[in-house]
Amino acid sequence: MNEFELIxxxxxxxxxxxxxxxxxxxxxxxxxxxxxxxxxxxxxxVEGVHFRLATTSMRDLGHKCLAGAxxxxxxxxxxxxxxxxxxxxxxxxxAGEVTDFAEGAEALAADxxxxxxxGDLSRSHELFVAVTATGHAAGEQELVSRAGARPGDRVGVxxxxxxxxxxxxxxxxxxxxxxxxxxxxxxxxxxxxxxRLEAGxxxxxxxxxxxxxVSDGVASDGARVAERSGVRVEIELSRLPVExxxxxVAAKAGIEPIELAAGGGEDYELLITVAEDLAPEAxxxxxxxxxxxTWIGRVREGAGVRLLAGDGTERSLRGWDHLAPRPVPPAPx
Amino acid sequence: MNEFELIxxxxxxxxxxxxxxxxxxxxxxxxxxxxxxxxxxxxxxVEGVHFRLATTSMRDLGHKCLAGAxxxxxxxxxxxxxxxxxxxxxxxxxAGEVTDFAEGAEALAADxxxxxxxGDLSRSHELFVAVTATGHAAGEQELVSRAGARPGDRVGVxxxxxxxxxxxxxxxxxxxxxxxxxxxxxxxxxxxxxxRLEAGxxxxxxxxxxxxxVSDGVASDGARVAERSGVRVEIELSRLPVExxxxxVAAKAGIEPIELAAGGGEDYELLITVAEDLAPEAxxxxxxxxxxxTWIGRVREGAGVRLLAGDGTERSLRGWDHLAPRPVPPAPx
Numbered sequence: 001m002n003e004f005e006l007i008x009x010x011x012x013x014x015x016x017x018x019x020x021x022x023x024x025x026x027x028x029x030x031x032x033x034x035x036x037x038x039x040x041x042x043x044x045x046v047e048g049v050h051f052r053l054a055t056t057s058m059r060d061l062g063h064k065c066l067a068g069a070x071x072x073x074x075x076x077x078x079x080x081x082x083x084x085x086x087x088x089x090x091x092x093x094x095a096g097e098v099t100d101f102a103e104g105a106e107a108l109a110a111d112x113x114x115x116x117x118x119g120d121l122s123r124s125h126e127l128f129v130a131v132t133a134t135g136h137a138a139g140e141q142e143l144v145s146r147a148g149a150r151p152g153d154r155v156g157v158x159x160x161x162x163x164x165x166x167x168x169x170x171x172x173x174x175x176x177x178x179x180x181x182x183x184x185x186x187x188x189x190x191x192x193x194x195x196r197l198e199a200g201x202x203x204x205x206x207x208x209x210x211x212x213x214v215s216d217g218v219a220s221d222g223a224r225v226a227e228r229s230g231v232r233v234e235i236e237l238s239r240l241p242v243e244x245x246x247x248x249v250a251a252k253a254g255i256e257p258i259e260l261a262a263g264g265g266e267d268y269e270l271l272i273t274v275a276e277d278l279a280p281e282a283x284x285x286x287x288x289x290x291x292x293x294t295w296i297g298r299v300r301e302g303a304g305v306r307l308l309a310g311d312g313t314e315r316s317l318r319g320w321d322h323l324a325p326r327p328v329p330p331a332p333x
Numbered sequence: 334m335n336e337f338e339l340i341x342x343x344x345x346x347x348x349x350x351x352x353x354x355x356x357x358x359x360x361x362x363x364x365x366x367x368x369x370x371x372x373x374x375x376x377x378x379v380e381g382v383h384f385r386l387a388t389t390s391m392r393d394l395g396h397k398c399l400a401g402a403x404x405x406x407x408x409x410x411x412x413x414x415x416x417x418x419x420x421x422x423x424x425x426x427x428a429g430e431v432t433d434f435a436e437g438a439e440a441l442a443a444d445x446x447x448x449x450x451x452g453d454l455s456r457s458h459e460l461f462v463a464v465t466a467t468g469h470a471a472g473e474q475e476l477v478s479r480a481g482a483r484p485g486d487r488v489g490v491x492x493x494x495x496x497x498x499x500x501x502x503x504x505x506x507x508x509x510x511x512x513x514x515x516x517x518x519x520x521x522x523x524x525x526x527x528x529r530l531e532a533g534x535x536x537x538x539x540x541x542x543x544x545x546x547v548s549d550g551v552a553s554d555g556a557r558v559a560e561r562s563g564v565r566v567e568i569e570l571s572r573l574p575v576e577x578x579x580x581x582v583a584a585k586a587g588i589e590p591i592e593l594a595a596g597g598g599e600d601y602e603l604l605i606t607v608a609e610d611l612a613p614e615a616x617x618x619x620x621x622x623x624x625x626x627t628w629i630g631r632v633r634e635g636a637g638v639r640l641l642a643g644d645g646t647e648r649s650l651r652g653w654d655h656l657a658p659r660p661v662p663p664a665p666x
Contacts, residue, residue: 022370026561027478028408028545029374029468034367037355041362042465044419044455075361086377086419086463120463122377130419130453130463132375135362145360212361228359 001095007121009095010102014109014116020081020136024117032082032117032134039081039135039143041072047127055171058097060191061129062104068215069133070112071195071268075213077144077204078135080114080197085131088124101129112197142204144272149210149229153273155297157218158199158286162257163189163243165217165264166250175252182245189243193268199289200270206285208272216265218296219317223305225273232302233273237262238310241294262307263317273299334428340454342428343435347442347449353414353469357450365415365450365467372414372468372476374405380460388504391430393524394462395437401548402466403445404528404601408546410477410537411468413447413530418464421457434462445530475537482543482562486606488630490551491532491619495590496522496576498550498597499583508585515578522576526601532622533603539618541605549598551629552650556638558606565635566606570595571643574627595640596650606632 001009011025023031045065047053056064066083073080085105089098098121109116114133137143167190169175170183195213203211210229212221218240222233242261250257272293274282279295286293297308307315334342344358356364378398380386389397399416406413418438422431431454442449447466470476500523502508503516528546536544543562545554551573555566575594583590605626607615612628619626630641640648 022473023476023478027480028405029372029411029466031409031473031476031478032371032373034369034371036367038365038367038371039362040365040415040417040451040465040467042417042419042451042453042463044421044453044463046421046455046457048458049456072361076364078362082373084373084375084465086375088377088379088461118373118375120375120377122379122461123382124379124459124461125381126458128421128455128457128461130375130377132373132417132465133362134373140355140364143356143364145356145364147360 003121006095006098009099013099013102013106015106016115018113018115021115021117025119030082030117034136036138037140039073039076039078040132041069042130042132043069045129056191058100059104062101063108063192065129065131066105066108067193067195067268069131070114070197071213071215073133073135074195074197074200075211075270076135077142077200077211078137079201080112081134081136083109083114083116083131083133085119085129087119088122088128090125090127093127144204144208144211146210146212146225146228149225149231149273149299151231151299151301153209153275153299154279154295155233155235155299156272156274156282156293156295157214157241157269158196158291158293159269160241160243161218161267161269162246162261162264164193164266165260166246169249169253173253175249177252178245178248186245186249190266193266195268196270196289196291199286199291202285202289203270203272203282206281207278208274208282210273212271214265214267214269214271217263218271219262219305219307221271225271226303226305232300232304232306233297234300234306234308235297236308237315239294239296259317336454339428339431342432346432346435346439348439349448351446351448354448354450358452363415363450367469369471370473372406372409372411373465374402375463375465376402378462386460389524391433392437395434396441396525398462398464399438399441400526400528400601402464403447403530404546404548406466406468407528407530407533408544408603409468410475410533410544411470412534413445414467414469416442416447416449416464416466418452418462420452421455421461423458423460426460477537477541477544479543479545479558479561482558482564482606482632484564484632484634486542486608486632487612487628488566488568488632489605489607489615489626489628490547490574490602491529491624491626492602493574493576494551494600494602495579495594495597497526497599498593499579502582502586506586508582510585511578511581519578519582523599526599528601529603529622529624532619532624535618535622536603536605536615539614540611541607541615543606545604547598547600547602547604550596551604552595552638552640554604558604559636559638565633565637565639566630567633567639567641568630569641570648572627572629592650
């Protein structure tokens with residue numbers, strides 16, 4: 001299969017949907033209809049940094065890269081729109097593996113209502129993926145940035161935390177002895193996350209002040225909200241909705257569960273801040289979006305993120321370095 | 334300089350412009366105003382495949398990657414809009430080299446009226462760049478795809494051809510003995526191309542049937558128009574507007590000039606097809622866009638591209654393999 005045949009094989013896997021795409025893949029650029037405002041987010045994924053092919057199938061990789069990019073669209077409260085892929089392909093990959101990637105991305109795209117309508121392939125030495133995801137809204141007032149948190153706001157998070165990091169530990173450390181079903185669920189959170197698009201839209205409509213997706217952990221992502229909003233974000237670690245099995249995995253790995261739940265990242269839940277009197281509306285919106293919100297802290301005047309232990313003292317995390325060859329903490333000595 | 338400081342240093346270099354950007358870099362996604370339709374194109378550039386740092390400065394690389402992406406916007410006839418970068422950065426690059434890249438991209442963006450409003454940095458083993466460029470138009474009818482060529486159309490090309498390929502040969506082969514000023518001009522075509530945005534818009538308004546940017550050479554790009562339009566594209570090689578100095582470089586390299594002019598690529602000129610009676614309008618439009626159109630062939634019924642020698646016989650090119658480690662033909666034995 002030569003380059004052009006491969007491009008055709010990939011293109012054949014992408015369905016049309018959404019009614020916005022006037023010219024899809026195959027021309028100088030895609031042409032899409034828009035009204036109001038467009039949200040655009042770009043994300044890079046590099047073999048050995050964000051994933052390893054030893055533990056991630058190409059099909060799951062296609063799913064995960066699209067999910068990560070669409071999670072940013074969810075965090076603005078936008079309607080999902082289009083996606084575009086740039087792939088750097090090492091020669092050891094077979095054509096069928098590249099089409100597996102396309103199938104994984106397309107299956108999620110169909111589920112989310114996203115149209116994949118363009119891309120570029122290149123030869124490379126290491127596998128990399130750059131995803132561009134767009135979202136739509138009638139106007140800026142429908143969207144929620146990271147910059148609107150106000151002192152007094154409640155801080156909440158959707159769903160559960162730590163699952164993706166625990167799944168990564170299971171994959172990378174081959175930890176055994178866990179209930180197989182729970183283990184599979186944790187691994188699925190790592191490999192096949194689902195962006196909270198419905199919840200993001202509902203929360204935006206409910207009037208939350210600030211929203212961000214939890215891609216690097218509530219500690220890091222809370223710090224981003226604090227910085228952009230000019231406030232301090234306080235998180236009570238004992239309140240975090242730790243996913244089932246995370247504590248068991250952490251124990252096996254010799255790590256505190258809170259390192260996974262607050263510092264692990266890749267859960268792609270939504271961190272929100274909302275005025276006290278709108279908290280019930282936010283709870284209802286999360287439910288409407290198929291999840292639940294857990295209140296984990298408060299916005300204060302000041303700067304930065306503060307992680308509070310049960311006794312009110314400040315904690316710090318050892319942290320996972322996302323620029324390390326693999327975002328897994330070293331096994332304890 | 335840590336990752337966050339580097340991101341801030343890059344962000345500080347990007348100016349605001351265009352009035353479309355409501356939320357720029359630093360949030361979950363950029364938010365941009367749109368009306369009508371959006372054109373989106375993505376392009377990947379990989380060290381050792383599309384460029385070598387030994388012959389390309391980081392500043393020039395920033396320019397070139399943005400130019401390549403915006404050339405696709407030009408080829409649709411759209412107004413330039415926004416750009417987004419995903420960078421994979423090997424550890425050997427210094428922070429100052431990454432900001433050089435940003436400055437090179439921003440200088441061209443300012444010149445073109447493009448707003449760079451988002452990006453993502455990752456660690457990687459090899460340097461790669463993925464660019465997303467957008468363009469805008471009031472409606473699809475203002476744009477020109479690759480699919481509209483009709484039998485009987487004239488085939489034309491803006492500007493001159495072969496310069497970028499000749500510049501690449503000068504850089505890679507260290508060929509000497511050429512007039513230094515001409516050599517510098519050819520190298521600039523390779524390293525700092527300028528997308529034909531004004532000409533693209535004017536040609537679209539003049540009613541051309543099909544348009545594509547010459548990124549892989551008129552032979553390859555003509556074949557793309559032929560395929561998408563369901564026609565045959567005939568190009569008379571003797572009519573190609575070969576850039577000054579290309580013949581001399583080709584002679585020094587032991588290559589036919591036509592290999593550079595028809596097969597070299599990266600000239601980022603515009604290849605158009607236009608109805609016979611609108612040829613004068615197309616000529617005027619190109620002039621309005623700061624260039625000139627040269628008529629190089631005809632659209633016929635059939636399929637594929639035909640390259641015709643002066644005696645009317647069909648020619649083939651040896652071709653440059655764009656997936657080879659370096660798109661330079663081997664030195665003759």
